[in-house]
Amino acid sequence: MSSSAIEIAGVTKVYPGDNPVTALENIDLSIADGEFAALLGPSGCGKSTLLNLLAGFETVTSGKLQVYGAPVTAPGPQRAVVFQEAALFPWLNVWENVVFGPKVQGLAPEKYEAKARETLKLVGLENFAKHLPVQLSGGMRQRVGIARVLVMEPTLLLMDEPFGALDAQTRLTMQQLLLDVWEGLKKTVVFVTHDIDEAILLADTIYVMSARPGRIATRIPVEVPRPRNLDTLTDVHFNEMKKRIMHEMRADQH
Numbered sequence: 336m337s338s339s340a341i342e343i344a345g346v347t348k349v350y351p352g353d354n355p356v357t358a359l360e361n362i363d364l365s366i367a368d369g370e371f372a373a374l375l376g377p378s379g380c381g382k383s384t385l386l387n388l389l390a391g392f393e394t395v396t397s398g399k400l401q402v403y404g405a406p407v408t409a410p411g412p413q414r415a416v417v418f419q420e421a422a423l424f425p426w427l428n429v430w431e432n433v434v435f436g437p438k439v440q441g442l443a444p445e446k447y448e449a450k451a452r453e454t455l456k457l458v459g460l461e462n463f464a465k466h467l468p469v470q471l472s473g474g475m476r477q478r479v480g481i482a483r484v485l486v487m488e489p490t491l492l493l494m495d496e497p498f499g500a501l502d503a504q505t506r507l508t509m510q511q512l513l514l515d516v517w518e519g520l521k522k523t524v525v526f527v528t529h530d531i532d533e534a535i536l537l538a539d540t541i542y543v544m545s546a547r548p549g550r551i552a553t554r555i556p557v558e559v560p561r562p563r564n565l566d567t568l569t570d571v572h573f574n575e576m577k578k579r580i581m582h583e584m585r586a587d588q589h
């Protein structure tokens with residue numbers, strides 16, 4: 336966790352138009368290699384905008400934004416994105432969805448098949464390879480979405496409220512799964528959420544954002560030991576962190 340994965344300095348993002356919107360103003364952010372960072376904040380504070388800048392779907396209006404030392408100018412396979420709804424191809428089965436990326440890159444099957452099998456197992460879907468997305472639950476579809484990006488072996492995982500559309504029980508299962516996967520891979524993750532519990536459970540560091548125009552209000556290291564699991568949600572460190580974050584978020588509104 337020494338070198339830096341993401342360097343953002345003085346970044347402003349204005350969406351142009353008749354009524355221009357300043358979505359982000361003068362953001363500074365430094366995220367270490369291997370860090371699990373959560374962006375936490377109210378609706379409209381610019382979380383998705385920041386993620387889309389990192390993904391290369393949008394460009395900065397001003398300021399510096401670098402991923403592993405290089406400015407981001409376009410989307411790339413090294414920066415994988417998982418959205419709230421897994422964008423699966425409905426006509427392809429689970430296996431075909433997972434191997435789609437490597438195939439498009441022109442890799443030979445022997446280069447990716449073992450990895451794809453391993454990744455499907457990692458997300459617990461090894462027995463569902465032949466199923467179509469429509470035959471899966473929302474949580475399972477989201478697991479395919481995660482497998483699909485992990486198979487590309489990205490250096491940076493960008494997740495925009497990936498469990499936001501799931502019911503509470505499935506969300507807990509997915510949080511546990513992501514904890515397990517992350518403990519094994521220790522990839523740099525930027526995870527957008529407005530759920531304080533989720534941010535504390537998953538992240539090393541929480542960046543609390545404030546709205547209008549969006550900026551980073553506070554950086555909070557999560558002092559809850561790892562490995563974590565769902566029992567963490569009721570442990571004493573967890574409650575202390577939660578109290579502190581709620582306090583900071585409230586203070587920020589004044």
Ligand SMILES: Nc1ncnc2c1ncn2[C@@H]1O[C@H](COP(=O)(O)OP(=O)(O)OP(=O)(O)O)[C@@H](O)[C@H]1O
Nearest residue numbers: 350356357358377378379380381382383384385529
């Ligand atoms: N493509 C766009 N064009 C114009 N304005 C936009 C665009 N995308 C976002 N905005 C505006 O920028 C601001 C930040 O939006 P953003 O989607 O980044 O917020 P968010 O924190 O992800 O919100 P939520 O929690 O609801 O997903 C909002 O005021 C929004 O209306």
Ligand SMILES: [Mg+2]
Nearest residue numbers: 382383384495
């Ligand atoms: Mg959003």
